[in-house]
Amino acid sequence: MAYSKTESYDEKVTSGLIENYKNAIHLLGEDPEREGLLKTPERIAKAMQYMTVGYQQDAKAILEGAKFTESYSEMVIVKDIELYSMCEHHMLPFFGKAHIAYIPNGYITGLSKLARVVDVFSRRLQVQERLTHQILDAIQETLQPEGVAVVIEAQHLCMMMRGVQKQNSTTTTSAFSGQFQDNTTRSEFLRLISANLIGK
Numbered sequence: 001m002a003y004s005k006t007e008s009y010d011e012k013v014t015s016g017l018i019e020n021y022k023n024a025i026h027l028l029g030e031d032p033e034r035e036g037l038l039k040t041p042e043r044i045a046k047a048m049q050y051m052t053v054g055y056q057q058d059a060k061a062i063l064e065g066a067k068f069t070e071s072y073s074e075m076v077i078v079k080d081i082e083l084y085s086m087c088e089h090h091m092l093p094f095f096g097k098a099h100i101a102y103i104p105n106g107y108i109t110g111l112s113k114l115a116r117v118v119d120v121f122s123r124r125l126q127v128q129e130r131l132t133h134q135i136l137d138a139i140q141e142t143l144q145p146e147g148v149a150v151v152i153e154a155q156h157l158c159m160m161m162r163g164v165q166k167q168n169s170t171t172t173t174s175a176f177s178g179q180f181q182d183n184t185t186r187s188e189f190l191r192l193i194s195a196n197l198i199g200k
């Protein structure tokens, strides 16, 4: 299910969330009945369902849906895939970029599907490490390529807006399978994702 503004939300979930967010707004010292806040619990209820829609999506089915037989056997890299997720500790956003590569072994997948897989796992309550591994596992298990590499660079609002309050730290996580466990292949991938090939 891909939520858009016109799509319906689960009524039972939405009404339960509305009650809870009304209460939360009250507990935080605000008046949930004042004009500006009247529709806020409903907006949050919908936003939260959108940002966790990944629980209802199947990454492997997405990859299988555009799996093509192809003999190309060099590295395929899709880099700079933006992502927005929520840390499971504070339910505050973390956001950044994912870089994905795989070396086909008889099958390729639609390029957009790699970005969709990032979204499926990002739109859940996450830690960056698990997100990185889930993306890798879905690609590895579906395409059974010679190897997969995933690197995520992200900033965590729970470290910026609160807590330790560090504004410029970036967290990098990575996961490698198959041929990417070999130093030469891994270095080529890391070199290519750092390169500025089309002048961006």
Ligand SMILES: Nc1nc2c(ncn2[C@@H]2O[C@H](COP(=O)(O)OP(=O)(O)OP(=O)(O)O)[C@@H](O)[C@H]2O)c(=O)[nH]1
Residues within 6 Å of the ligand: 087, 088, 089, 126, 127, 128, 129, 156, 158, 159, 162, 163, 164
């Ligand atoms: N490993 C990992 N940690 C994360 C991620 N997102 C948030 N965290 C951390 O989760 C930890 C939770 O630590 P706790 O001590 O239970 O929570 P806290 O008291 O709010 O911690 P502070 O953020 O240090 O104030 C914090 O260190 C966060 O920085 C993530 O994706 N991966």
Ligand SMILES: [Zn+2]
Residues within 6 Å of the ligand: 087, 088, 089, 090, 091, 092, 156, 158, 159
């Ligand atoms: Zn957090």
